[in-house]
Amino acid sequence: MELRRVRTGVILGSLVALALVGCATGKTATMGSGDPVADRQRLMKNNGANWAEIQSKVKAGNVEGVAVNAEALALHAQRITLLFPEGSLTDKSKAKPDIWQKWPEFQAAAKNLENRAGTLRDQAVAKDAAAVTATVATFGREACGTCHTPFRVPPPQQQPAAPRS
Amino acid sequence: MNVRHVKTGVILGGLVAFALASSATGQSTTKIWSGDPVADRQRLMKLNGASWADAQAKLKAGNAEAVAVNAETMTLIATQIVALFPEGSLTEKSKAKPEIWQKWPEFEAAVKNYGLQAEKLRDAARSKDQAATEAVAKEFGRQACGTCHTPFRVPPPQQQPPSPPQQLPPR
Numbered sequence: 517m518e519l520r521r522v523r524t525g526v527i528l529g530s531l532v533a534l535a536l537v538g539c540a541t542g543k544t545a546t547m548g549s550g551d552p553v554a555d556r557q558r559l560m561k562n563n564g565a566n567w568a569e570i571q572s573k574v575k576a577g578n579v580e581g582v583a584v585n586a587e588a589l590a591l592h593a594q595r596i597t598l599l600f601p602e603g604s605l606t607d608k609s610k611a612k613p614d615i616w617q618k619w620p621e622f623q624a625a626a627k628n629l630e631n632r633a634g635t636l637r638d639q640a641v642a643k644d645a646a647a648v649t650a651t652v653a654t655f656g657r658e659a660c661g662t663c664h665t666p667f668r669v670p671p672p673q674q675q676p677a678a679p680r681s
Numbered sequence: 682m683n684v685r686h687v688k689t690g691v692i693l694g695g696l697v698a699f700a701l702a703s704s705a706t707g708q709s710t711t712k713i714w715s716g717d718p719v720a721d722r723q724r725l726m727k728l729n730g731a732s733w734a735d736a737q738a739k740l741k742a743g744n745a746e747a748v749a750v751n752a753e754t755m756t757l758i759a760t761q762i763v764a765l766f767p768e769g770s771l772t773e774k775s776k777a778k779p780e781i782w783q784k785w786p787e788f789e790a791a792v793k794n795y796g797l798q799a800e801k802l803r804d805a806a807r808s809k810d811q812a813a814t815e816a817v818a819k820e821f822g823r824q825a826c827g828t829c830h831t832p833f834r835v836p837p838p839q840q841q842p843p844s845p846p847q848q849l850p851p852r
Contacts, residue, residue: 548760558757559757561753562750562753562754562757565749565750565753566750566754568750569747569750581735583731584728584731584732584734584735584751585750587727587728587731588728588732588754588758591724591725591728591758592754592757594713594714595713595761598713
C-alpha cells in the first residue's frame with residue numbers, strides 16, 4: 517500500500533520535472549527552420565564562403581583580416597553536430613550514413629574544425645603571417661577534409677573515376 | 682506517514698527524471714557553449730561587431746558583393762542570441778540591462794529584427810548593387826544594432842551621454 521503511494525509519487529514527480537525541462541529547452545528548438553538538411557547546408561555554405569575569403573585575404577597579404585572569418589568558422593563549427601539529428605538523411609543531403617554509425621568520430625571531426633579554426637583565428641589576431649600561411653596551407657585537408665572525406669558524399673568534380681564494368 | 686512516502690517519491694522521481702531529461706537535452710544544447718553565458722554572448726557579439734566592421738571596410742573599397750559573407754554570418758549567429766540570455770545571467774562583466782528580462786518579448790523582437798536586417802544587407806550584397814548595399818548599410822547601425830543596444834545594453838563609455846561631474850568621496 518505504501519509502496520504504491522511512493523510509486524504514484526515517483527510518477528507524478530517525474531512528469532512535473534519532465535514538463536519543466538521540456539519548457540526550458542523548448543525555446544532552443546525554434547532556432548532553426550525545422551529542416552535540418554537546409555539548415556546545415558546553409559551553415560556549411562557560409563563556412564565555405566568564409567574559407568574562400570580567408571584564402572583570398574591571405575593571398576592579398578591581409579593576414580589580420582582572416583580573424584573574423586576564422587572566428588565565424590569556429591562558432592559555426594560548434595553547431596554542426598546539432599544539425600545532424602538521427603534520420604535526417606534526405607535526397608538532397610550529401611551526408612553519409614556513416615555519420616550516425618560512427619557518431620563519436622563525427623563529433624571529433626567537427627570539434628577538430630572548431631579547434632583548427634580557433635588556432636587560425638589566434639594566429640591572425642597575433643598578425644603572425646608565417647603561422648597563418650602554414651595553417652591555411654593544410655586547412656583544407658586537416659580541417660575540412662577530416663570530416664568531408666569520411667562523412668560526405670563527394671561532389672561530382674571531386675569523385676574518383678568510377679571503375680568500368 | 683503515507684503522505685511522507687508520497688512526498689519522498691515525488692522528489693525521487695523528479696530528480697531522476699530531471700537528470701535524465703537534462704542529460705538528454707544537454708547533449709544537444711548547452712554543450713555547444715562554454716557554460717558561461719556572459720562570456721559566450723560577448724564572444725558572439727564580438728564576432729557580430731567584427732563582421733560588421735569587415736562589411737563596412739569592403740563597402741568603402743567598393744566591393745559590395747563581398748559583404749554577403751559577413752551579412753550571412755551575422756544572420757546565422759543572430760539565431761543564437763536569445764538563448765544566451767538566460768534569466769538571471771547578469772554579472773558585473775555584463776553590459777546587459779535588466780530590461781531584457783522585464784520586456785522579454787521586445788527583446789526577442791529586437792533580435793529577430795536584427796536577423797532580418799542582416800538578411801536584407803546580405804541580399805543587397807548578393808545582387809552586387811553597390812548603391813543598394815550602401816543604402817542598407819547606412820541605416821544598419823541604427824536600425825539593426827541600435828534597436829537592441831539602445832534599450833537593452835548599457836552604452837560603452839565613448840557613447841555615453843556626458844555624465845554630471847562626480848565628486849570623489851572624501852577619504
